[in-house]
Amino acid sequence: MNWTPRVKPIKIRRLYRYARLGIYDDLLLHDVGWELYARCRDIATVADVYREGRVPCPKCRTKITRRIDPLFSKGEGGTHEHWFHCPHCAGRLLWRDCRQALRDIPRCFDCRAVLYKEVGLRCACGKTWSQEAYKQSVRTRVLLPCSHCLNLVRRPEPPAMERTVRMRKSSPALQCPKCQAVALHQHGNIECAACGYKRRWRDYRKSLKKKDEKLECSGCGYTFRWQTWRKSTRSLRTGNPRPAREFVKRWLRCRTPQQRMIQIDTLLQTLHGRGPLAPLFIDSGEHNIRQMLDDLAS
Numbered sequence: 001m002n003w004t005p006r007v008k009p010i011k012i013r014r015l016y017r018y019a020r021l022g023i024y025d026d027l028l029l030h031d032v033g034w035e036l037y038a039r040c041r042d043i044a045t046v047a048d049v050y051r052e053g054r055v056p057c058p059k060c061r062t063k064i065t066r067r068i069d070p071l072f073s074k075g076e077g078g079t080h081e082h083w084f085h086c087p088h089c090a091g092r093l094l095w096r097d098c099r100q101a102l103r104d105i106p107r108c109f110d111c112r113a114v115l116y117k118e119v120g121l122r123c124a125c126g127k128t129w130s131q132e133a134y135k136q137s138v139r140t141r142v143l144l145p146c147s148h149c150l151n152l153v154r155r156p157e158p159p160a161m162e163r164t165v166r167m168r169k170s171s172p173a174l175q176c177p178k179c180q181a182v183a184l185h186q187h188g189n190i191e192c193a194a195c196g197y198k199r200r201w202r203d204y205r206k207s208l209k210k211k212d213e214k215l216e217c218s219g220c221g222y223t224f225r226w227q228t229w230r231k232s233t234r235s236l237r238t239g240n241p242r243p244a245r246e247f248v249k250r251w252l253r254c255r256t257p258q259q260r261m262i263q264i265d266t267l268l269q270t271l272h273g274r275g276p277l278a279p280l281f282i283d284s285g286e287h288n289i290r291q292m293l294d295d296l297a298s
């Protein structure tokens with residue numbers, strides 16, 4: 001996959017230097033803005049793969065449905081059966097997104113204010129946590145702030161067995177690993193009538209998780225491996241693709257240099273507040289990025 005490279009910090013600095021003097025260099029704004037746009041689109045594309053289980057072909061971008069259904073892969077987490085809606089804002093959520101949001105920006109569990117990072121974590125309301133205790137809480141609490149509206153939401157119950165079975169039945173046809181004929185999931189096994197292959201369903205699932213899936217594009221015939229594709233996205237994966245999605249939408253609506261500067265600045269300020277996100281967009285060491293964003297914000 002030809003992913004867009006991250007944006008060079010030198011261009012961003014130049015942009016701000018001019019903006020401070022009241023100069024809007026539209027060529028430079030376009031340059032930086034479209035690079036950020038392409039990067040944001042890649043981040044959104046990768047986030048979609050983990051939600052939908054469909055991988056864009058590296059050659060032609062046709063979306064290929066994975067046979068290893070991420071619905072079943074806890075590690076990949078994108079499970080539609082686990083969607084739930086926030087009772088306060090009706091936003092669609094995955095529990096792991098609520099967790100990830102707190103890892104990106106730690107907040108007080110009581111008053112939900114952003115915590116100060118000192119030796120540990122401290123809230124203006126007086127509560128404190130050690131880094132370890134906070135991490136542990138994010139992992140184990142059953143009430144966390146909604147990643148959209150920050151009201152507390154309760155961790156959903158794991159889906160009922162009956163529902164899970166129904167989802168399995170509607171999922172794409174199973175292939176016999178031995179002869180590639182259509183196989184069935186029945187009696188707790190995967191069974192193939194064509195060659196007689198039979199294996200415990202649970203063992204079969206486990207072996208699939210370990211297996212590196214081969215993907216074939218229905219559009220251009222190109223074949224590639226899931227693990228290779230996944231590795232190519234390492235610097236694009238985030239539990240919090242929202243700032244990237246927002247920028248994609250807003251950038252296209254910009255009509256003037258001033259509007260373009262505002263959108264670029266909005267994105268960079270968001271990254272500033274969410275330290276771990278910035279290296280996804282900007283090509284520099286983490287420390288340098290933080291320093292630069294500090295400078296720009298001041």
Ligand SMILES: [Zn+2]
Nearest residue numbers: 091092093148
């Ligand atoms: Zn949502």
Ligand SMILES: [Zn+2]
Nearest residue numbers: 108111123125
């Ligand atoms: Zn607090």
Ligand SMILES: [Zn+2]
Nearest residue numbers: 086089146149
């Ligand atoms: Zn909400």
Ligand SMILES: [Zn+2]
Nearest residue numbers: 176179192195
């Ligand atoms: Zn078979």
Ligand SMILES: [Zn+2]
Nearest residue numbers: 057060217220
């Ligand atoms: Zn293709």
